Amino acid sequence: MPAISSLLILPGLLCDARLWRDQVAGLAGEAECLVAETTLDDSLAAMAARALAAAPPRFALCGLSMGGYLAFEILRQAPERVERLALLDTSARPDTPEQARRRRGLMALTRTGQFRGVTPRLLPQLVHPANLEGPVGQEVIAMAERVGKEAFLRQQAAILGRRDSRPDLPGIAVPTLVAVGEADALTPPALAEEIAAGIPDARYLAIPGCGHLPPMEAPAQVTDLLRDWLRGG
Numbered sequence: 001m002p003a004i005s006s007l008l009i010l011p012g013l014l015c016d017a018r019l020w021r022d023q024v025a026g027l028a029g030e031a032e033c034l035v036a037e038t039t040l041d042d043s044l045a046a047m048a049a050r051a052l053a054a055a056p057p058r059f060a061l062c063g064l065s066m067g068g069y070l071a072f073e074i075l076r077q078a079p080e081r082v083e084r085l086a087l088l089d090t091s092a093r094p095d096t097p098e099q100a101r102r103r104r105g106l107m108a109l110t111r112t113g114q115f116r117g118v119t120p121r122l123l124p125q126l127v128h129p130a131n132l133e134g135p136v137g138q139e140v141i142a143m144a145e146r147v148g149k150e151a152f153l154r155q156q157a158a159i160l161g162r163r164d165s166r167p168d169l170p171g172i173a174v175p176t177l178v179a180v181g182e183a184d185a186l187t188p189p190a191l192a193e194e195i196a197a198g199i200p201d202a203r204y205l206a207i208p209g210c211g212h213l214p215p216m217e218a219p220a221q222v223t224d225l226l227r228d229w230l231r232g233g
Helices: 017-026 044-054 066-077 097-111 135-160 166-171 189-198 219-230
Strands: 005-010 031-035 059-064 082-088 176-181 203-207
Touching (some): 005 066, 017 219, 066 082, 166 189
Parallel strands (some): 082 176, 176 203
């Protein structure tokens, strides 16, 4: 039987451990999973320091969206502790000026008491059209409500301050999986392809029938992907 791995898992913006619930359950007995706390800090450097303090000495690292930005920061702070890397639905690029302007606008609205979290109007940016109705959409909305406005502001500030990680890609020397929902509207497949092309020998996969949140939209497939990745596939 393969040795049990330690797996540090990083949620995205307005996400909590529910994002990875099915993967944590599905990998039980194969990986000791730790979902990082990403709601308390307003910089990726501080988030990474908090995650590293809670993590075992060596671990596999998996992040989605903002969790991918955080994974790059963890690699900058402690590359020797990361055994393998999985990046889902994320980007190595910093915000464009327009993206930063929109992000600051959402933060300003939130500070005036207009925090909207994830509403039905915003769901099409996050999930595949087939998942708009039903439990996935409802759970995404509930997850954002649990995270709440103060954590949203901290996370957005952290995202705004992130570095351009593209120059770091060629130096990533661990086995790497790069995956993305084929219908991801927030971080489209082209951004995942860019990451995979920049990391030596990275494996790239587009996940059909998914938008920005494959761990919730295709839980069994993502669990199988991570199991194969942990085993060295």
